[in-house]
Amino acid sequence: MQGYKVIFQPGDLEVEVQPGGTIMEALDKAGINADFPCGGRGKCGKCRVKILTGAGEPTAVEQDILEAQELAEGIRLACSTTISNDLTVQLPSYIQHNILITSGEKTFQVEPHLKKIAVEIEKPSLDAYSSDWSRLKGSLVGHGYDGADLKAQVALLRRLPEAVRRAGHRLTAIMHDNEITGIEEQDTTGIMLGMAFDIGTTTIVGYLLDLYTGRELGVVSMLNPQTRFGADVISRITFANQEEDGLAKLHAAVLEAINKLIGEAAGKAGVNKNDIYGITIAANTTMHHLFLGVSPRYIAVSPYVSVVSEPLVASAVDLQLEINRAGKIFVLPNIAGFVGADTTAVLLGTELDRSQDVKLVIDIGTNGEIVLVSRERMVACSAAAGPAFEGAQISSGMRGAAGAIDHVYFRDRLDYTVIGGGKPLGICGSALLDTVAGLLELGIINKRGKLLPFEQITNTNAQAYQDRLLQHEGEPAFLLADAGKTAHGRPVMVTQNDIRELQLAKGAMAAGVRVLMETCGVTRGDVKEVLLAGAFGNYLTPHSACVIGLIPLELESKIKMVGNAAGTGSKLALLSAGEYRRAAEIAESAEFVELGSYPGFNSIFAECTYFQQLR
Numbered sequence: 001m002q003g004y005k006v007i008f009q010p011g012d013l014e015v016e017v018q019p020g021g022t023i024m025e026a027l028d029k030a031g032i033n034a035d036f037p038c039g040g041r042g043k044c045g046k047c048r049v050k051i052l053t054g055a056g057e058p059t060a061v062e063q064d065i066l067e068a069q070e071l072a073e074g075i076r077l078a079c080s081t082t083i084s085n086d087l088t089v090q091l092p093s094y095i096q097h098n099i100l101i102t103s104g105e106k107t108f109q110v111e112p113h114l115k116k117i118a119v120e121i122e123k124p125s126l127d128a129y130s131s132d133w134s135r136l137k138g139s140l141v142g143h144g145y146d147g148a149d150l151k152a153q154v155a156l157l158r159r160l161p162e163a164v165r166r167a168g169h170r171l172t173a174i175m176h177d178n179e180i181t182g183i184e185e186q187d188t189t190g191i192m193l194g195m196a197f198d199i200g201t202t203t204i205v206g207y208l209l210d211l212y213t214g215r216e217l218g219v220v221s222m223l224n225p226q227t228r229f230g231a232d233v234i235s236r237i238t239f240a241n242q243e244e245d246g247l248a249k250l251h252a253a254v255l256e257a258i259n260k261l262i263g264e265a266a267g268k269a270g271v272n273k274n275d276i277y278g279i280t281i282a283a284n285t286t287m288h289h290l291f292l293g294v295s296p297r298y299i300a301v302s303p304y305v306s307v308v309s310e311p312l313v314a315s316a317v318d319l320q321l322e323i324n325r326a327g328k329i330f331v332l333p334n335i336a337g338f339v340g341a342d343t344t345a346v347l348l349g350t351e352l353d354r355s356q357d358v359k360l361v362i363d364i365g366t367n368g369e370i371v372l373v374s375r376e377r378m379v380a381c382s383a384a385a386g387p388a389f390e391g392a393q394i395s396s397g398m399r400g401a402a403g404a405i406d407h408v409y410f411r412d413r414l415d416y417t418v419i420g421g422g423k424p425l426g427i428c429g430s431a432l433l434d435t436v437a438g439l440l441e442l443g444i445i446n447k448r449g450k451l452l453p454f455e456q457i458t459n460t461n462a463q464a465y466q467d468r469l470l471q472h473e474g475e476p477a478f479l480l481a482d483a484g485k486t487a488h489g490r491p492v493m494v495t496q497n498d499i500r501e502l503q504l505a506k507g508a509m510a511a512g513v514r515v516l517m518e519t520c521g522v523t524r525g526d527v528k529e530v531l532l533a534g535a536f537g538n539y540l541t542p543h544s545a546c547v548i549g550l551i552p553l554e555l556e557s558k559i560k561m562v563g564n565a566a567g568t569g570s571k572l573a574l575l576s577a578g579e580y581r582r583a584a585e586i587a588e589s590a591e592f593v594e595l596g597s598y599p600g601f602n603s604i605f606a607e608c609t610y611f612q613q614l615r
Contacts, residue, residue, distance in 0.1 A: 005086045006030075009052065013216060018420065023049060023078040023089060030219065047078040054087040111576045112194075112211045113330060114277050115175040117143050118187040123169055132160050136180070140173060152180045155317075159183065174277065174326040181315070182326020193217070193271060194278035195262060195323075196570035198342060199287045200224060201233055201366060202390065202399070203535065204257055205567050208265040211278060214575050217269040220261045225253045226290065231392060232366045233286040233338075237300045240290070251293040258291075259322045276323035279316070280580070281331045282570040284340035284367065285309075288331065292319075304337030304594070311584045330580055332573055333587035338382035343369045344587045345569025346533045348579060350562055353378060353586045357528040358520075360513065362551070363566075364389055364537045368509050371590070372516040378586075379519050381593045383512035388498075388505040389429040389536050395472075396480075396492040398426035400539060403487060405431040405480060407541060410438035413464060416480060423487040427480065427494070430540040435494045436502055437544035439478060440611055444469070447611045449503045451476035451496050506550040507609030513552070514608065515598050524554045533565040549612055 003016040006026040015030045024047065042061040051074045058071050061080045119139035122128065130138075137147035160183065164171060167185035174182040196207045204224050208217040229243075229250055230236040240247040258279075266273045281291060285306050289296040292314075294307045316327035332341035332348075343363065347353050352361055352373045363369045368383040391397035391404070398404050403425030409415040416431065418424045427435070439445040443459035444452060453476075454466050468479040470493075477495040486492055517523065530551060532538065538561050546556040562568075573580040595601050 004083050006083065007086075007088045009088060009090045013218075015219075017083050019084060020421075021083050023076070023081050023083065023087070026083065026089075027078060042077060042080045048075050049078050050074050050090040051076055051081070052088040052090050054085050056081075056084060109576065109578070110212070110214045111578050112192065112278070113176060113574075113577045113580065114181070114192065114211070114326075114328060116172050116184075116189040116192055116277075117175060118170070118172050118189050119143070121164055121169045121171060132164055133157060136160065136164070136171070136173070136183075140175075140180075145175075145178065149178045150180060151178060156180060156183060174324075176313075176328050181328065182324065191271075191275050193276045194280070194574050195265060195276055196280045196567065196574040197258065197261075197282065198345070198564060198567040198570050199254065199258075199281060199283035199291060200342070200535075200566075201231075201236075201284065201287060202227065204254075204261065205564060206258070206261040206265055207567060207571050208269055208271075208276075209571060209574060211575065216571075217271070218265045220265045220268070222257060222261060224287075225257050226250055226287075229253070231387060231390070233284065233296075234300055236290065237286060237296045240295065241297050247290070247293065247295055250290045254287070254291050255320060259320075262322055273322055274324050277327045278574060279321065279323065279327065279329045280570045280574040281329065282342045282345035282566045282573075283332075284342050284369075285334045285337055286340070288334060288341050292331070299337045306334055306337050309334040309336075309587065311580065311587075330573060332570065332580075332583050335380055335587050335590045336382070336592040338367055339369050339371075339380045339590075339592060341583075341587075342566040343371060343380060344583050344590075345567075345573065346562075346565040347371060347373075347378070347569070347586050347590070348572055348583045349565040349568030350531055350533075352531070353582075353589070358522050358526045359529045359531065360516075360527055360555075361531040361533055361562075361565075362509070362513070362537065363534040364509060364532070364540070364550070365534060366390055368512065370509070370512045370516060372513075372520055372522070374520060374522065377520055377591065378589060379516050379591045379593055381512045381516055381595050383508040383595065385505040385508045386501065388432065388501040391426070391428045391432070393501055394427065394432060394498045395477075395495045396426040397432070397498070398428060400428040400430070400535065404428040405492065406539060407431060408434035408438060408480065410442065410465075414468065414480070423485060424481050424492050425487050426492055429536055430544075431480075432494065432498065432502055433540055433544040433548060433550070435478065435480065436499055437541075437547035439494075440547055444478070445499065445611065449499045449609075449611060451478065451499065502548070503609045503611075506548050507605055510549055510551075510608035511601065511605040512595060514604055515593060515595055515601065519593055524552045527555055527558060530555050530559045531562045531565070532559060533562050535564065537561065538563050549608065549610075553612065 003018050007014045017026045055074045059080045121135050121139045137150045141147050172184040172188045173180050192211045194211045198205045205221040229239045286296045298305050311333040312331040314329040316323050332344050334340045355373050358374045361371045368385045371380040402420035404419045405416045405424045405427040406419050407417045408431050442462040475496045477493045479493045481492040483489050483491050542559040545551045546553045
């Protein structure tokens with residue numbers, strides 16, 4: 001389906017949105033942290049934007065909330081305006097502020113890890129015959145450096161004599177701490193870019209940023225090519241351990257992907273890859289190790305120890321990344337074997353380490369990470385949820401891609417939406433949650449997760465769905481789309497086994513939440529906010545998650561989606577050396593709870609697999 005361009009000003013940030021999408025969705029896709037106090041329901045009127053070109057007729061909601069003068073000036077509500085043509089949108093100053101220098105309510109100072117300093121080196125003579133290296137160091141003394149402490153790699157010294165003379169003794173020195181990592185001829189201080197990466201098990205996302213201003217120049221993403229070696233971290237650890245050159249293949253795959261995204265981001269922004277000097281990496285512990293080419297073997301073996309957890313700084317040349325040869329790679333620190341640098345980045349991006357209230361952050365996935373924070377403690381765990389949330393091992397399951405049913409609605413009749421429009425191919429995790437939640441509310445599923453025969457269902461509202469209850473391969477199932485309404489001519493359904501898979505996944509997550517609350521001695525009533533991070537957490541329906549017990553029902557009103565918070569944290573760590581240092585403090589202070597060894601965990605998990613009885 002042909003999409004439409006939405007360009008956000010200032011900044012010329014461009015995204016493509018499918019017809020019928022909203023500006024709110026475009027903001028989310030662009031990674032712009034706009035505020036929607038009413039949840040995007042068109043009630044608060046606080047998501048005003050100005051449409052510079054392409055504005056259509058205002059909606060009824062906009063006519064009710066906005067003044068006539070505002071409407072005439074092209075002011076619209078981001079949550080209400082659907083996109084039916086190309087748009088240019090001017091963001092309010094407070095949203096633009098959030099893009100460049102804020103994360104949530106936190107303002108930070110852009111503080112690049114690297115510096116570029118233009119210098120003029122004294123020319124040698126018979127009377128002043130000090131070495132080229134000595135004179136280069138001397139030229140930096142007036143810029144706050146002690147020449148005696150400066151260092152460089154041999155590769156730089158090999159280039160120095162010809163470069164300094166070819167440039168007429170005018171160079172730019174690229175500095176990281178007290179190391180001269182590179183030299184460039186003439187004054188090149190005008191541009192210095194970087195990329196922040198979130199390497200997930202399933203996807204990789206990269207953000208191209210101006211290291212001087214913090215301006216985001218582009219966002220690129222792709223499926224993690226390591227999926228061909230295994231869908232989850234355990235299968236990849238197994239591949240690395242057992243296959244010939246398994247680790248080398250996994251390492252090469254992720255580096256190839258990163259280099260491809262670097263090239264794509266530079267091409268889209270019209271810049272040179274050589275202008276990229278810094279990269280940050282946020283990843284779960286296994287992906288972190290595979291990126292570095294370090295064996296993850298012992299992460300999967302009790303006591304689940306990583307090779308390294310501290311923050312690392314590596315050279316671009318050592319990791320064969322196609323950026324400026326003087327560039328540095330800043331790898332965020334891990335917390336534990338199954339709570340990685342991506343969780344550190346989430347905590348950094350959401351500032352939960354500084355919370356004065358009790359808050360939960362949950363990143364739902366195959367290996368779900370959960371952190372409970374309070375004024376006194378920050379406690380984390382990893383829940384082995386399995387692949388149900390990713391659509392794997394589900395009869396009609398698929399990733400959240402084009403053709404997937406992503407949301408299901410039980411209204412007067414069953415309705416659903418399909419990613420990309422058109423006929424469905426299957427369901428992704430968010431639709432599975434919606435379906436099971438709806439069946440629970442209708443009494444079609446009992447608390448044990450059993451699909452009931454129609455004669456045992458007492459809720460009269462369930463009658464509208466009687467013809468969707470069927471048998472599939474000898475087990476009960478609920479039909480979402482019959483064969484005539486799908487793209488492949490096969491029915492899309494949720495089976496009894498699918499429900500069991502979901503129970504195991506949600507049971508693991510719910511048990512993790514409960515264990516952390518017990519560890520910290522807090523109750524559900526003490527929790528002030530629940531932050532859902534990651535792709536799945538951003539697209540699920542909070543009500544559905546609470547109905548099935550993934551998140552305690554009492555906390556539904558306290559849920560807030562924070563999108564790709566790991567990406568946000570990675571960006572912060574790239575733009576500010578101070579934030580990168582704070583990431584190390586976060587990882588060091590976080591306590592880790594191993595669920596498998598927690599007293600009574602098996603009983604807690606079994607209890608959490610049940611659905612709560614709904615009225």
